[in-house]
Amino acid sequence: MKSDTPNQLGHTTVSLHWIVAITVIGLLAVGVYMTQTSTLSLYPWHKSFGFSIFFVALLRIIWLMITGWPVPVSQYRRIERLLARTVQWLLLLGTVLMPISGFLMSSLGGHGVDVFGFEVVARNPDPSNPGKVLPHDAMWASFFSEVHELLGYTLIAAVALHLTGALKHHLIDKDGTLRRMLGASVDVQRS
Numbered sequence: 556m557k558s559d560t561p562n563q564l565g566h567t568t569v570s571l572h573w574i575v576a577i578t579v580i581g582l583l584a585v586g587v588y589m590t591q592t593s594t595l596s597l598y599p600w601h602k603s604f605g606f607s608i609f610f611v612a613l614l615r616i617i618w619l620m621i622t623g624w625p626v627p628v629s630q631y632r633r634i635e636r637l638l639a640r641t642v643q644w645l646l647l648l649g650t651v652l653m654p655i656s657g658f659l660m661s662s663l664g665g666h667g668v669d670v671f672g673f674e675v676v677a678r679n680p681d682p683s684n685p686g687k688v689l690p691h692d693a694m695w696a697s698f699f700s701e702v703h704e705l706l707g708y709t710l711i712a713a714v715a716l717h718l719t720g721a722l723k724h725h726l727i728d729k730d731g732t733l734r735r736m737l738g739a740s741v742d743v744q745r746s
Contacts, residue, residue: 561626563740568622571615572736578608579650583711590704602661603671609654616647629730629744639720645713649706656703664696665689 557565582605589597624643627636658676661668665679665688681687690696724732731741 559622559625561743562735564625564735564738565622566738567618568625569736569738571611571618575608575612575615575650578604578611579653579710580714582608582653583707583714586707587711599669602657602668605654605657606668606670606675609651609658612647612650612654616651619647625735626743628724628732628735628741629728638716642713642716642720645709646717649710649713653703653706653710656699656706660696660699660703663690663692663699665691 557563559565559568582601585597585601588594589601631639658668662676667674667678667688668676679689679691681689721733721736724730725734730744731739735741
C-alpha cells in the first residue's frame with residue numbers, strides 16, 4: 556500500500572476521498588429531489604447508501620487521523636488556509652453526522668431502516684392502519700429531521716465552496732492541488 560507523501564497522495568487517501576465525495580454529492584442531490592417531488596420510491600435507496608457511506612466516511616476520518624492532513628502544495632494566505640480548513644472540517648463532520656441524523660430520524664419516526672433489503676431497524680406499523688407507521692418518539696424524530704435538513708444545506712454549501720476552491724487551485728493558481736487529489740505526483744512549492 557502506497558502511503559501519502561507531500562508530492563503524491565496514496566491510493567487509500569484518494570479512493571476514500573472520491574468514494575465519499577461522489578456518494579455524498581449523489582445523496583444530497585437525491586435528498587433535495589425527494590423532498591421537492593415527494594418521490595417515495597427513492598427513500599430505500601437513499602437510506603441504504605446513506606447508512607453504508609457512514610462507515611466509509613468514518614474510515615476516512617480514522618485514516619486522516621493516522622496519516623495527517625495533506626500538506627498544501629504551495630504557500631497560501633492565512634485567510635485561504637483558514638477557509639480551506641473550515642470547509643474541510645464541515646465536510647468531514649457532515650459526512651458522518653448526516654447519516655446519523657437520517658438514521659435517527661427514520662428509526663425514531665417509526666419508518667425503520669432497511670439497507671439493501673436487510674432490516675436494520677424494523678418499521679413500527681400502526682395496528683389500525685398497517686400502511687402507516689407510529690413514531691417511537693415523534694419529538695426526537697422531528698428534531699433529527701430538522702438536523703438532517705440543516706446539515707444537508709450546510710453540506711451543499713461546503714461542497715460548493717470546496718469545488719470552487721479546487722477549481723481556483725487548478726485554473727487560477729495552477730498549483731497541482733486537484734491533480735494530486737486525482738492521484739498524480741506534483742511539485743510541492745514550500746519556502
